[in-house]
Amino acid sequence: MSETKNIKQTRPLPAPNSDFYQTFDVLNESQKEVVKRVRTFMETQVAPIINRYWSAAEFPFELIAGIRDLHIAGTSIQGYGCPGGGSLLANYIAMEIARVDCSISTFFGVHSGLAMGSIYICGSEEQRQRWLPDMAAFNKIGCFALTEPLVGSGAAGGLLTTARREGDTWILHGQKKWIGNATFADLCVVWARDVSDNQVKAFVVEKGDARLHRGEDRKQNGLARCPERADHDRQLPCS
Numbered sequence: 001m002s003e004t005k006n007i008k009q010t011r012p013l014p015a016p017n018s019d020f021y022q023t024f025d026v027l028n029e030s031q032k033e034v035v036k037r038v039r040t041f042m043e044t045q046v047a048p049i050i051n052r053y054w055s056a057a058e059f060p061f062e063l064i065a066g067i068r069d070l071h072i073a074g075t076s077i078q079g080y081g082c083p084g085g086g087s088l089l090a091n092y093i094a095m096e097i098a099r100v101d102c103s104i105s106t107f108f109g110v111h112s113g114l115a116m117g118s119i120y121i122c123g124s125e126e127q128r129q130r131w132l133p134d135m136a137a138f139n140k141i142g143c144f145a146l147t148e149p150l151v152g153s154g155a156a157g158g159l160l161t162t163a164r165r166e167g168d169t170w171i172l173h174g175q176k177k178w179i180g181n182a183t184f185a186d187l188c189v190v191w192a193r194d195v196s197d198n199q200v201k202a203f204v205v206e207k208g209d210a211r212l213h214r215g216e217d218r219k220q221n222g223l224a225r226c227p228e229r230a231d232h233d234r235q236l237p238c239s
Ligand SMILES: Cc1cc2nc3c(=O)[nH]c(=O)nc-3n(C[C@H](O)[C@H](O)[C@H](O)COP(=O)(O)OP(=O)(O)OC[C@H]3O[C@@H](n4cnc5c(N)ncnc54)[C@H](O)[C@@H]3O)c2cc1C
Pocket: 106, 110, 143, 144, 145, 146, 147, 151, 152, 153, 154, 177, 178, 179, 180, 223
């Protein structure tokens, strides 16, 4: 009895926290609310069903409405129907999504970050107005085609996909690889080398404008549900 009395009572351990530097505290209260909403959605709506889609190598289209309702597409964009909130928030959202499922993370990152971000940063005012509000509302899904079968990290120096202007038409020719959302996207930001000045330029190719093919063995790429191949050999009107 006396031995039991002498055992020192230890304080309960704090809950596990992988945010070692407490960077989460940099966010303001409304940003934290958004991140918590995303975490709840990922844990309650995505985690319970996602393995089924991995096994079937299919994309969970049923989740798109829920992701839309989070109102998180274009947090680093001001205006154009986007929620705003800043790049820091966008990165926290990306982390929360990837924490549960890396394919949803690719889907969202490609749509909101790569495709919408490219149109926002590089597009004309007319192009922003034309596509960003619909993309923010997930009425249109975007993809981003930079990587090629023979060109990865060295894209800026050596893209093999070419763009040639003939009068009022651009002719894109080449092949892309690893393109998330490619088979179902409504529009694709395609990067190609303009043969006239050797500069890499971006072209928005809308559904029906490009030949899109699914990769033959997506499971081998570790992203079971993200189609990743797009072949382009199309004529586009200049805009
Ligand atoms: C999940 C996922 C989703 C993706 N989605 C898209 C998408 O939507 N659209 C798109 O366009 N692409 C996409 N990609 C492709 C991605 O951007 C490329 O994988 C990336 O550009 C690297 O290219 P690579 O795989 O050909 O590797 P490589 O460029 O061949 O690199 C292979 C290795 O060599 C190293 N290396 C390369 N160059 C150098 C150098 N000069 N000096 C030293 N080391 C070097 C790299 O660090 C790497 O370790 C996606 C990739 C992944 C994994």
